[in-house]
Amino acid sequence: MTLPLDLIMFAALILVILMGYPVAFSIAGVATGFALLGWALGVFDLGLMGALAQRFFAVMTNPVLTAIPLFVLMGVVLEKSRIAEDLLETMGRLFGAMRGGLGVSVMLVGALLAASTGIVGATVVAMGMIALPAMLRNGYNPRLAAGMVATAGTLGQIIPPSTLLIILAEVMSSAFQQAQYAQGKFSVETISVGQTFAAALVPGLLLVVIYIVYILARAWVLPMDAPAMREQRVKPSGAEVMGAILPPVLLIFAVLGAILGGVASPNEAASVGAIGAILLAGLRQGGSRWVIIVGAGALLVLAFAAGLAPVRLQRSDAGAAEYLLAACYGFLALLGIAAIIAALRASFQRGIMLPAMGQTLVVTSMIFATILMASYFSLVFVGLGGEHRVAAILQSLPGGATGALVFAMAFIFILGFFLDFVEISVILLPLLVPPLIIMGHDPIWLAVLIAVNLQTSFLTPPFGFSLFYLRGAAPPEVTTGMIYRGVAPFIGLQIVAMALIWAFPALSTWLPGLVF
Structure with a gap:
């Protein structure tokens, strides 16, 4: 009777993780050990490992997963x-x-x-x-x-x-x-x-x-x-309640509304969320209040206007109206950039952005390392x-x-x-x-x-x-x-x-x- 190496492999993974080893290394180590054991026993084809690079490339270029670091950054900035x-x-x-x-x-x-x-x-x-x-x-x-x-x-x-x-x-x-x-x-x-x-x-x-x-x-x-x-x-007072609730509610509405309304893809909506969190943090940390508010409003107007009336200056029939609209869009974008710079300046001065970026890097690295090694593990598991x-x-x-x-x-x-x-x-x-x-x-x-x-x-x-x-x-x-x-x-x-x-x-x- 042949050993059920696939089941033993899954049990070994749980045991190794419970021993306290880092998760990504545990998954990779167990997968490598059982791939070699399966090959030695003649029940695993090492040729399957040729698919590993393609699997890793597919994970790292997946447009859906690129939303993860942006959503993590949004959350960390709001928390800090x-x-x-x-x-x-x-x-x-x-x-x-x-x-x-x-x-x-x-x-x-x-x-x-x-x-x-x-x-x-x-x-x-x-x-x-x-x-x-x-x-x-x-x-x-x-x-x-x-x-x-x-x-x-x-x-x-x-x-x-x-x-x-x-x-x-x-x-x-x-x-x-x-x-x-x-x-x-x-x-x-x-x-x-x-x-x-x-x-x-x-x-x-x-x-x-x-x-x-x-x-x-x-x-x-x-x-x-x-x-x-x-x-x-x-x-x-009502003003205090609205002042505390309104910022996160507006951010939620912007992110979820963009995704559910079909206006933006998840990674685009995550970018909106990250910029919104940075603007809110800058406002909370005493940044240039009117610069941030006006710039945030300009970005909001730009998002809706560009969706309703997009400008394509590369077209041969673009006329004076298109160039005037493009100039207006450019002005709105400059206002938005000024607001982002003001918010970032305030956040860096108060020591918020560097720790937020560091924590985002750690969390994102942990998630992607786990996903990559899990892809390796599943390849060996399927091969067995x-x-x-x-x-x-x-x-x-x-x-x-x-x-x-x-x-x-x-x-x-x-x-x-x-x-x-x-x-x-x-x-x-x-x-x-x-x-x-x-x-x-x-x-x-x-x-x-x-x-x-x-x-x-x-x-x-x-x-x-x-x-x-x-x-x-x-x-x-x-x-x-x-x-x-x-x-x-x-x-x-x-x-x-x-x-x-x-x-x-x-x-x-x-x-x-x-x-x-």
Whole structure:
């Protein structure tokens, strides 16, 4: 009987990662070791390695993935410009007078930061340092407070735009095409990032509603767990609320509106988001106020005008009107450039941009190194027959297509205790998803189910990233055990959300069907 090297290879990868070695090196080392072992045993053709350079080139030139560093930069700049602190403080004063009000404000701020930054660590650390001490001072149950902060931070992975959804869109699109080829279809459809963003928007907001309902219900049943605010603070005026909420909302509208409206591709919209974040940061750091405001307005007018009335001076019939319009566009562009320079100058002087650029480089490098090595791993895994084995396992499960999906979701959930969402997305999903699509599951609905499941991996101990971030930012009186127990009800709420999306597929398919 031949050894199931493909399964042993997957188990070895989990073991090596759990030993604490860097993820990208772990994936590459395991893939190399099992490729050589398979070749020595005569079950792997080393000629397959000839496809490796082509795979790496395809990843590095993928136009969808180029949006990742821009979205990361947008989130890091917003986090370091302290816009999150303004939001938290204002919302806390707005809702603090009601039972559970601080918890509601944490969830609402988490949702706004999720849509504007998309970075779990930034949101959890900011709220762990600002909101968590405030809740403890006002008598909140430490477990509930820790659970709310950790959970609110993870909303950045399900509410678009997010890095998870960009990676997931690319993986699901490739899997969808692979499934169609397997079915004999050669005029294939694809899944865009815009469709994935649209599909995840309603379920993401549904999660926020579920969390808030739970917090208010718990505050009503157990008043001592989430009492009204004891600290007497002046309720914010309408102008203060708008001043705190409007900047991130405008940025969200610009980025998501551009993608869902078909005005810009994901990487173009990510560029808009990064420039918008830099302008907001410059304004927040005391840059030339009117220069930045006028320049931002000029860029906005230029974006709409150039879309409605594009100018092509290379045409032979271009006349005086076209040259005059081009001059107007050039003037608007100069105003925008002046605003960007003023914002960058203020951000560099306050020490924001250099750390933001460094953190963007680190996060982007980690993501791309993992994706590249996962491509290597999957090549070896497929060469050892793993792809056919996974398909055979799914098809042999009782319950048909439903049984296979239950198994796949449970497997992803369990792996989330030990692996990061990037590793699960780029290693496991290309193997699991094509058979599920062939069995008849809608790929967009499937993408949202998997996204909510992967979001849970940030909360599940022992290796949930959100738990680690909160542990580093929480006061000493909040123990690790309190954090673990605090997130348990919210993990249950994640499962409830997955069940609702499963039972009502329109939650994830209605908006992309309407927009696209």
